[in-house]
Amino acid sequence: QVQLVESGGGVVQPGRSLRLSCAASGFTFNVYAMHWVRQAPGKGLEWVAVISYDGSNKYYADSAKGRFTISRDNSKNTLYLQMNSLRGEDTAVYYCARAIDVVTALSGFDPWGQGTLVTVSS
Amino acid sequence: DIVMTQSPDSLAVSLGERATINCKSSQSVLYSSNNKNSLAWYQQKPGQPPKLLIYWASSRESGVPDRFSGSGSGTDFTLTISSLQAEDVAVYYCQQYYSTPFTFGPGTKVDIK
Numbered sequence: 498q499v500q501l502v503e504s505g506g507g508v509v510q511p512g513r514s515l516r517l518s519c520a521a522s523g524f525t526f527n528v529y530a531m532h533w534v535r536q537a538p539g540k541g542l543e544w545v546a547v548i549s550y551d552g553s554n555k556y557y558a559d560s561a562k563g564r565f566t567i568s569r570d571n572s573k574n575t576l577y578l579q580m581n582s583l584r585g586e587d588t589a590v591y592y593c594a595r596a597i598d599v600v601t602a603l604s605g606f607d608p609w610g611q612g613t614l615v616t617v618s619s
Numbered sequence: 620d621i622v623m624t625q626s627p628d629s630l631a632v633s634l635g636e637r638a639t640i641n642c643k644s645s646q647s648v649l650y651s652s653n654n655k656n657s658l659a660w661y662q663q664k665p666g667q668p669p670k671l672l673i674y675w676a677s678s679r680e681s682g683v684p685d686r687f688s689g690s691g692s693g694t695d696f697t698l699t700i701s702s703l704q705a706e707d708v709a710v711y712y713c714q715q716y717y718s719t720p721f722t723f724g725p726g727t728k729v730d731i732k
Binding site: 544592605 | 668674717719720725
C-alpha cells in the first residue's frame with residue numbers, strides 16, 4: 498500500500514541542525530511532487546516546502562527560506578528536509594505528503610506520513 | 620501570499636444533522652488552465668495526520684463517504700457534512716494550492732452537540 502514514513506526528529510538545541518527523512522513505498526516515487534508540512538503543538542498546519550518530481554524545482558515558505566533545504570533521492574525513494582539554524586518556533590510535528598496528481602505540484606496532498614516531532618530547546 | 624480564513628472556529632452539531640464550514644481565500648484560486656478551483660479540504664483527528672477529503676473544491680477523494688461535499692468558486696468555499704456521524708469529530712482545514720506558499724486555513728473544530 499501507499500506509505501510515507503518520516504524519521505529523524507528529536508530534541509535539538511537552538512542554532513543546531515537536523516535532517517529529516519521520508520521513506521516512500523507503494524507507488525512510483527519519481528513522478529510525484531513531494532511536500533513538507535509542519536504543525537506546532539496545539540496549532541494548525543503550516544506548509545513548509547515542495548520539491549518537483551525530478552528535484553529540479555523547489556519552493557519554500559518564508560519561515561524556511563535560507564535555513565531549510567528540501568531534496569530527494571529518487572533512486573532511494575526518499576525525501577529529505579535539511580534544517581539549519583533551528584529556532585524554538587520550529588518546534589513541530591513535521592509531515593511529508595505526496596501530491597495527488599503526477600508531475601504537477603498544483604494538487605491536493607495525499608497521503609501523509611504519521612509525522613516526526615522536532616523539539617528545539619536548550 | 621494567499622490568506623485563507625475559515626468560519627466558524629468551532630461548531631457543535633447533533634448526530635445526523637448538517638454541519639457547514641466556510642472558507643474564504645484572499646484572492647481567487649480559480650486555475651485558468653482547467654477552470655477548476657485549487658482548493659482542498661482535510662480532516663484531522665487527534666493524534667493523526669490530516670486526511671484529504673476534497674480537492675478541486677468539489678471532487679471527493681476515493682473512499683471518502685458521500686456525506687462530505689465541497690462547493691464554491693473563486694474566493695468562497697464550503698464543506699458540508701450532510702449527516703454528522705460520531706467519527707466525524709475532528710478539525711477541518713481548507714487549503715489553497717493555486718500558488719506557493721500553499722496556505723491552510725486556521726481550522727474548524729467539529730464536535731457533537
